[in-house]
Amino acid sequence: IPLVEDVCEAHGATFKTRKLGSYGLISNFSFYYAHHMSTIEGGMVCTDDEEIYQILRMFRSHGMIREANNEEVKNKYISNYKDLNPDFIFAFPGYNVRNTEVGAVIGRNQLKRLDENIKKRNKNLALFLDGLNKKLYRKDFILEGCSNYAFPLVLKKPDFEFRDRLESHMRKNGIEFRRGNAGGGNQMRQPYLRGIVKNKEWEKYPEAEHIHHFGWYIGNYPDLEELKILNLCKLLNDLY
Ligand SMILES: Cc1ncc(COP(=O)(O)O)c(C=O)c1O
Structure with a gap:
């Protein structure tokens, strides 16, 4: 059974000396403003699986392949869908859940505390x-x-x-x-x-x-x- 850890409101917690979020295939953290640290809204997904990582990059941006940063993954879609403009290939039904630079500045500063x-x-x-x-x-x-x-x-x-x-x-x-x-x-x-x-x-x-x-x-x-x-x-x- 693949383990997905919901660490949304447990940042920094440990189990048997290891941080939560490092056990699962995927883990997710919330940066909603009532939580341990905030980017006003938003959150973070962690994984050490390359395929899932590429899919997540696409998911957060309308499911578009141009958000993947692995050329092999992108080229596979481009060659399988030659009738589509490579800049607009939607591999998954996704939403826009991109955070902003402003959110990143706020979050990185909160990380210090x-x-x-x-x-x-x-x-x-x-x-x-x-x-x-x-x-x-x-x-x-x-x-x-x-x-x-x-x-x-x-x-x-x-x-x-x-x-x-x-x-x-x-x-x-x-x-x-x-x-x-x-x-x-x-x-x-x-x-x-x-x-x-x-x-x-x-x-x-x-x-x-x-x-x-x-x-x-x-x-x-x-x-x-x-x-x-x-x-x-x-x-x-x-x-x-
Ligand atoms: C356990 C848990 N998971 C997920 C969420 C959702 O987080 P977000 O509002 O950042 O989507 C919450 C919200 O507080 C939560 O308590």
Whole structure:
């Protein structure tokens, strides 16, 4: 099974001392502005497979072969499609997802602070988890190799009534949150997978289901003050 690593919000994280993004056949990183580093929008795909690399270069630019930088790849298309203008051969249905020079300048400058910012993010996370009430929330996360994006708040036990109270408590106190953690919880429940994934298939994945209903992301960022984290924990614990 080819491994595609989604490292969109885990820049710099490691597993067994190796950086995430270096294990898979392909890995992708996001530079969306809430993430560890940003080019305002955009991201990066990594691979050490030459064929995939050439395809990716084409993909990001309308699927056009002139974006490939391997002459052999380009010439193959040119000789197979002699009726086409070589400057406009669309090998794949693609979009325009090219980033800009301005984005590159912003991103390369952020790169200089990335390691330092990851340490600050992880320190914030440790303080957050330490402050949570262990009767209500999960605290036993493995933090080795972690590069925290957002604070994971996960109920210990399933409880819809408590969940709704907690959400209105957070709203009332101006705490922004995202239920389902990264990207909308259990993906099998999302409309784009209905019809592909069997109905109720999602019920076979109790951990994803638990996070879907009883897990949240709360924003973390390098300059987040300690006092704010302590106040956040107090507010979350007060709801007992
Ligand atoms: C796990 C994961 N993958 C992919 C994405 C999408 O990243 P982007 O908005 O840069 O396309 C996100 C977005 O936050 C994410 O959380």
